[in-house]
Amino acid sequence: MNDDETMIQTDILVIGSGVAGLAFALKVSPFASVALVTKKGVMDSNTTHAQGGIASVFGQLDSFALHIQDTLEAGDGLCHREVVEQVVKNGPERIRELIDLGVKFNLSRQDADNLDLGQEGGHSRKRIVHAQDMTGLELERVLVDHLHRDPRIRLFENHVAIDLITCSTRMKRGTVTTGHEDVCLGAYVLDRQTQQVKTFAARITLLATGGAGKVYLYTSNPDVATGDGIAMAYRAGATVANLEFVQFHPTCLYHPEAKNFLISEAVRGEGAVLVDQAGRRFMERYDPRKELACRDVVARAIDTELKQSGDDTVYLDISHRPADFIKERFPNLYRRCLEFGFDMTRQPIPVVPAAHYMCGGVVTDLLGRTDIQRLYAVGETACTGLHGANRLASNSLIEALVYADRAARQAAADLAGFDVGAAPAPAPWDEVGTSDSDERIVVSHNWDEIRRCMWNYVGIVRSDKRLERAQRRIENINNEIREYYWNFKVEPPLIELRNIATVADLIVRCALHRKESRGLHYNIAYPRRDDRRWRKDTVLRRAYVG
Numbered sequence: 001m002n003d004d005e006t007m008i009q010t011d012i013l014v015i016g017s018g019v020a021g022l023a024f025a026l027k028v029s030p031f032a033s034v035a036l037v038t039k040k041g042v043m044d045s046n047t048t049h050a051q052g053g054i055a056s057v058f059g060q061l062d063s064f065a066l067h068i069q070d071t072l073e074a075g076d077g078l079c080h081r082e083v084v085e086q087v088v089k090n091g092p093e094r095i096r097e098l099i100d101l102g103v104k105f106n107l108s109r110q111d112a113d114n115l116d117l118g119q120e121g122g123h124s125r126k127r128i129v130h131a132q133d134m135t136g137l138e139l140e141r142v143l144v145d146h147l148h149r150d151p152r153i154r155l156f157e158n159h160v161a162i163d164l165i166t167c168s169t170r171m172k173r174g175t176v177t178t179g180h181e182d183v184c185l186g187a188y189v190l191d192r193q194t195q196q197v198k199t200f201a202a203r204i205t206l207l208a209t210g211g212a213g214k215v216y217l218y219t220s221n222p223d224v225a226t227g228d229g230i231a232m233a234y235r236a237g238a239t240v241a242n243l244e245f246v247q248f249h250p251t252c253l254y255h256p257e258a259k260n261f262l263i264s265e266a267v268r269g270e271g272a273v274l275v276d277q278a279g280r281r282f283m284e285r286y287d288p289r290k291e292l293a294c295r296d297v298v299a300r301a302i303d304t305e306l307k308q309s310g311d312d313t314v315y316l317d318i319s320h321r322p323a324d325f326i327k328e329r330f331p332n333l334y335r336r337c338l339e340f341g342f343d344m345t346r347q348p349i350p351v352v353p354a355a356h357y358m359c360g361g362v363v364t365d366l367l368g369r370t371d372i373q374r375l376y377a378v379g380e381t382a383c384t385g386l387h388g389a390n391r392l393a394s395n396s397l398i399e400a401l402v403y404a405d406r407a408a409r410q411a412a413a414d415l416a417g418f419d420v421g422a423a424p425a426p427a428p429w430d431e432v433g434t435s436d437s438d439e440r441i442v443v444s445h446n447w448d449e450i451r452r453c454m455w456n457y458v459g460i461v462r463s464d465k466r467l468e469r470a471q472r473r474i475e476n477i478n479n480e481i482r483e484y485y486w487n488f489k490v491e492p493p494l495i496e497l498r499n500i501a502t503v504a505d506l507i508v509r510c511a512l513h514r515k516e517s518r519g520l521h522y523n524i525a526y527p528r529r530d531d532r533r534w535r536k537d538t539v540l541r542r543a544y545v546g
């Protein structure tokens with residue numbers, strides 16, 4: 001296909017270079033040309049930061065039935081059973097594929113023919129396949145290496161997708177309308193280096209843009225996690241769901257310079273205990289599983305302890321385990337903690353909760369298809385129905401791998417069936433009437449305000465009053481952004497601000513809609529789960545909640 005500088009044609013456009021985008025790209029490249037755009041470097045992703053590992057059934061004492069049961073239990077009544085079965089049963093095959101690609105998982109000390117399996121909160125058996133405590137980095141290393149060697153995949157780093165293009169896209173500025181019969185034609189993408197907006201015309205587009213942790217002031221996520229895929233899909237008219245279910249990781253290192261540094265669940269899996277300032281354990285007052293309770297229970301317990309005591313932090317203590325074991329099992333955590341002045345082999349580490357994982361997202365079917373034709377979504381940006389109201393630890397990498405595989409197979413069938421001439425060519429980007437910004441302070445101020453507002457009013461414990469307050473503020477900010485967006489040339493901070501504001505609004509609307517407490521959503525006005533009225537997903541379409 002012929003390209004000019006700003007019009008790139010490809011069979012398949014992949015947006016995002018985490019595990020979802022990379023695994024999908026490698027699977028479709030044998031039968032299609034692929035353009036993969038990613039907003040910073042290829043390794044900048046949530047995936048790279050994943051520590052604990054990948055949940056899958058390999059243990060002799062384990063079974064698909066148990067993994068399914070644990071996932072359903074964590075999901076608190078909202079998981080889609082057929083999705084859970086699909087992910088769990090396909091898991092081991094996807095892990096074997098990774099091993100064949102060259103991923104080096106830890107092997108059992110007792111039996112080097114078997115994988116070493118870790119234990120994490122909410123899992124009734126040891127089933128966490130891992131590469132020391134840097135599993136995500138190892139995945140990215142291997143997948144990126146294969147990507148670089150694949151001549152059918154063109155990689156565009158430092159390219160920020162702005163908006164999807166659909167048949168009903170109305171220029172100017174990629175504003176789009178509804179339409180569930182709509183067809184995706186590609187995306188407008190800003191090249192950070194040239195500052196040009198390019199039009200990527202594609203027969204199939206995959207959103208693999210990851211999570212939205214940056215919507216909150218404190219997060220374990222890297223800077224790229226601004227919910228862009230959810231916001232773009234929603235603007236394009238796709239259905240999104242369950243955005244009230246934001247997982248807060250209970251244990252991020254508390255240190256002014258330790259931005260986004262997470263202490264993996266696996267540390268509690270290996271026996272670490274949580275204590276208060278006086279060294280007293282407190283988890284037994286909240287759950288019989290103590291430190292191995294699900295994340296939401298542990299995060300809420302810490303939140304309660306901190307609010308009651310007025311302290312800034314609680315502590316995680318694994319110093320009773322042998323130092324050699326800790327150093328070997330958690331080399332990265334050990335090293336990073338030491339950099340911040342904490343020796344985890346000898347002392348408790350100060351920890352606080354932080355926004356970690358988005359269970360909701362763009363609604364897809366069992367093959368990763370959204371309700372816009374030719375638009376797929378895989379990974380953290382999608383809402384497949386696997387996680388329900390709460391994700392079981394280490395179920396997200398396996399979800400991304402299984403859905404990348406399912407979506408790739410379906411994409412092959414789609415491409416074989418398409419009439420190439422059927423869809424219109426997308427219109428080029430139009431920036432007539434815009435100028436360079438002279439008011440960047442508006443953007444940085446609003447970034448900060450949204451994230452603080454979400455942390456204070458839409459966090460671990462919610463109330464209708466706080467949610468309504470948040471809604472009013474975010475609406476004002478959204479109005480300001482809209483005005484600003486139409487007058488100035490797009491720049492990455494503005495693109496991301498527009499997206500975090502959209503996602504914040506969607507989270508608040510979902511949270512206000514659900515009048516109960518379930519899974520990760522806890523509202524003090526409705527402290528109990530209400531299956532009679534609320535055992536259903538929160539589904540949002542533009543101008544519709546139902």
Ligand SMILES: Cc1cc2nc3c(=O)[nH]c(=O)nc-3n(C[C@H](O)[C@H](O)[C@H](O)COP(=O)(O)OP(=O)(O)OC[C@H]3O[C@@H](n4cnc5c(N)ncnc54)[C@H](O)[C@@H]3O)c2cc1C
Nearest residue numbers: 016017018019020039046047052053161210379380394397
């Ligand atoms: C600290 C940490 C530890 C974790 N540990 C585990 C674990 O042990 N086990 C587990 O299962 N899960 C874990 N998770 C969650 C898991 O890592 C993620 O859910 C998963 O990696 C998401 O993969 P993804 O491909 O969907 O998204 P990501 O890996 O986040 O990749 C998204 C990609 O999209 C790009 N992108 C975003 N917006 C745009 C745009 N507008 N234009 C172009 N590119 C864009 C990003 O730059 C990035 O390359 C952890 C997460 C974190 C943050």
